[in-house]
Amino acid sequence: MSSHGDHTNPGHQVHVSSTSMYLTILGALIVLTGLTVWVAFQDLGWANDIVALGIAFTKATLVVLFFMHVKYSGRIIKFVVLCAVSWLFVMLSLTYIDYGSRDIIKPAATPVDAEYQDLVDRGYAKKAKASASHGKETGH
Amino acid sequence: MANGHSTTLHHHFESYDQQRNASSLGMWFFLAQEVMFFGGLFTAYMIYRTQNGLDFAVASSHLNIPLGALNTAILIASSFTMAMAVKKSVLAQRKAIVGYLILTLILGCGFLVVKYFEYAEKFEHNTVPGSSFEFHVEPELIAQYDLSPERVVTMEKRAEIFFSLYFMMTGLHALHMVIGVGIGIWLMFPAMAGKFNMDYHNPVENFGLYWHFVDLVWIFLFPLLYLLGGNALAGG
Numbered sequence: 001m002s003s004h005g006d007h008t009n010p011g012h013q014v015h016v017s018s019t020s021m022y023l024t025i026l027g028a029l030i031v032l033t034g035l036t037v038w039v040a041f042q043d044l045g046w047a048n049d050i051v052a053l054g055i056a057f058t059k060a061t062l063v064v065l066f067f068m069h070v071k072y073s074g075r076i077i078k079f080v081v082l083c084a085v086s087w088l089f090v091m092l093s094l095t096y097i098d099y100g101s102r103d104i105i106k107p108a109a110t111p112v113d114a115e116y117q118d119l120v121d122r123g124y125a126k127k128a129k130a131s132a133s134h135g136k137e138t139g140h
Numbered sequence: 141m142a143n144g145h146s147t148t149l150h151h152h153f154e155s156y157d158q159q160r161n162a163s164s165l166g167m168w169f170f171l172a173q174e175v176m177f178f179g180g181l182f183t184a185y186m187i188y189r190t191q192n193g194l195d196f197a198v199a200s201s202h203l204n205i206p207l208g209a210l211n212t213a214i215l216i217a218s219s220f221t222m223a224m225a226v227k228k229s230v231l232a233q234r235k236a237i238v239g240y241l242i243l244t245l246i247l248g249c250g251f252l253v254v255k256y257f258e259y260a261e262k263f264e265h266n267t268v269p270g271s272s273f274e275f276h277v278e279p280e281l282i283a284q285y286d287l288s289p290e291r292v293v294t295m296e297k298r299a300e301i302f303f304s305l306y307f308m309m310t311g312l313h314a315l316h317m318v319i320g321v322g323i324g325i326w327l328m329f330p331a332m333a334g335k336f337n338m339d340y341h342n343p344v345e346n347f348g349l350y351w352h353f354v355d356l357v358w359i360f361l362f363p364l365l366y367l368l369g370g371n372a373l374a375g376g
Contacts, residue, residue, distance in 0.1 A: 014160070014338055015221075016230050026220040035211045037205065040370035057204050059359045067223045067352045074161070077168055084172035088179045095183050096190070111180040 015072035025066045032059050148340035151274035156339040167349050178357055181309050185364065188305065193299045198281060199302035201369025202267060204258055205299035208366040211254050211359060214373045219355040229344040241331055244351065245324045247296035249318055255314050267303050275299040284322065306365055313361060316354045323347055 036055040044051060065071040070081055119125040153159040189196050225240035266274035275296045282292060327347055330336065336344055 014230050016227055019224065019227070022220055022227070025367050026216065029216045030213060030218075033209060033216065033362075036367065037209050037370075040363070040367035040375050052367060055319050056363055063352055063356055063359070064217060067219050067355075068349055073164070077164060080168040080172055084168075084175040087172075088175050091176070091179055091183055092186060096186060099187050099190070126195070134203075 015069060017066065017069070017072075021066065025062050028062060029059055148335065159340075163346060164349075167346040171349060171353050174353060178309075178312065181305070181312065182360070182364075185305050185309065188298075188301055189364075189368075192301070194285065195295045195298035196302050198277060198295060198370045199275070199299035199369075200365060200367070202265075202275075202294060202299075203306070203366045203369070204261065205366050206372070207254055207258050208362050211251050214247050214251045214254070215355045215358050216249070218244050219352050221222040221247060222351045226341070226348040228347050229331070229341040230338050232334075234331070234334040234336075237331045237336060238328065241344075242322055243320055246349075248321045248324065252314060252317055252321070255310070255317075262303070262307075267299075269300050269304040269307065272305070273300050275303075284320055307315045309361055309365065313357050315355065316357070320347075320351055320354055321348070357367075 019104050036052055039055070042047065042048075056068065062082065062122050070078060149156055149159060153162065221240045221243040225237055225244060228236035228240055262268050264274050277287070277292050277295050281287070287295065324347065326344055330343065
């Protein structure tokens with residue numbers, strides 16, 4: 001921490017991982033790749049997706065922590081990584097909840113014409129020709 | 141001037157430590173928005189996948205799993221050589237940095253060559269979305285799942301959605317690889333000139349972060365796109 005303008009700072013904050021550790025991570029990633037291919041051909045029912053994603057997350061964690069040095073990075077880098085992952089999960093989960101619940105909260109038959117008529121009555125919309133002809137056909 | 145000879149420490153930084161920290165933080169901000177960039181496609185994939193599980197599994201079975209697995213291994217190996225290049229740049233071992241960068245680029249190009257053969261196969265079999273898209277559900281599958289003729293037509297249409305997602309996701313990923321190879325070649329010059337050392341190695345480190353990120357995307361793309369069909373169709 002050279003706060004005195006020491007421009008020949010020796011860079012003591014730099015972490016250097018051992019080659020053997022990188023080789024271990026490489027081996028683990030290759031084994032997990034083989035495992036995910038093998039497990040895809042096993043019939044686990046609904047659990048297939050969970051296992052595949054679990055293996056992918058394990059591999060991703062190894063890459064982020066060791067290859068990308070996040071394990072040895074400062075708090076602010078860890079915080080940014082956490083934010084990135086959190087935002088992704090917010091996007092995925094809220095979109096999933098939205099699409100998954102549309103059929104549940106939508107009434108069986110939406111009275112579109114009645115709603116539209118209401119908007120016309122209150123001056124928010126102009127009466128469209130299509131809507132009028134549709135009204136005649138259905139006997140309104 | 142204590143700093144007179146130094147061209148690698150930019151004047152607006154107090155020290156190399158500060159320069160490295162700012163550089164890393166900036167790179168991680170960039171990667172955070174890359175997560176959202178790819179995240180949009182993953183979200184689209186998730187929605188279509190949950191609504192068309194069987195259709196996607198059938199379409200997915202037309203992808204080449206051995207080539208996909210080979211590419212996964214190539215990318216993981218390139219991530220290892222990249223991590224080693226970063227390590228060597230910290231240790232200022234000029235020849236080793238250049239060597240590991242070259243290995244990384246060779247593996248990266250190897251990935252793109254395999255991808256080329258995969259894409260060529262798709263063009264040959266007309267499974268590229270568009271007016272010439274052709275997809276036929278095998279008779280054994282129709283029998284196995286007792287599909288009505290209408291359901292088969294729907295399945296063939298939804299297969300086009302799967303292949304659209306396949307080409308968008310792998311295409312965007314491959315574009316990142318091409319850009320990565322370009323940056324790697326560009327980095328060769330300062331690496332050969334022996335510019336990198338413990339104080340100044342941010343360019344190699346940031347390129348490493350980018351390269352590992354591209355590897356991360358593929359780690360998710362491979363099971364999600366290639367391995368859906370394996371289990372669903374194993375019984376057939």
